[in-house]
Amino acid sequence: MLKMLLVLVMISIPASGDMAEIEELVNSHHFNQSWEEDVFDCTDMASANWQFFRDYGYNPKIVARTDPGPGDHCYVIIPVGDGRVVGLDTSIRMGANLTNSLGAIKTTFVFYRTFNNPDDLAFMDRSIAEGMREPYQYRGVIYANN
Numbered sequence: 001m002l003k004m005l006l007v008l009v010m011i012s013i014p015a016s017g018d019m020a021e022i023e024e025l026v027n028s029h030h031f032n033q034s035w036e037e038d039v040f041d042c043t044d045m046a047s048a049n050w051q052f053f054r055d056y057g058y059n060p061k062i063v064a065r066t067d068p069g070p071g072d073h074c075y076v077i078i079p080v081g082d083g084r085v086v087g088l089d090t091s092i093r094m095g096a097n098l099t100n101s102l103g104a105i106k107t108t109f110v111f112y113r114t115f116n117n118p119d120d121l122a123f124m125d126r127s128i129a130e131g132m133r134e135p136y137q138y139r140g141v142i143y144a145n146n
Contacts, residue, residue, distance in 0.1 A: 063111035
């Protein structure tokens with residue numbers, strides 16, 4: 001029984017995936033909340049995508065870049081089994097349709113800071129430190145499309 005359970009776990013959680021698998025996961029799920037600054041914004045969405053892909057056996061990183069205009073922006077990068085890295089951006093301005101997906105897959109992206117997990121990102125987030133927003137909402141915010 002234990003050997004069979006181990007085999008089932010290995011089959012259901014891939015060690016690394018390919019672009020088709022990432023695209024399927026991105027396009028078969030969505031967020032249950034709408035974007036709202038300092039309530040449910042790119043930091044929450046990047047953290048949720050980080051957790052989601054960790055749960056599927058990937059090793060994503062949260063990255064931050066400077067946006068021209070309003071400030072910084074966060075998203076995730078995901079190593080793909082063939083050695084490439086893809087970005088998953090939740091910026092509506094950059095073309096993500098968050099009512100039917102988890103973001104827009106990008107193969108060209110720029111970032112200046114990498115975070116291993118949402119806690120590392122939160123530690124550097126001044127809006128949390130200054131009490132301007134609550135901790136990130138990232139568990140239980142992603143649902144499968146019907």
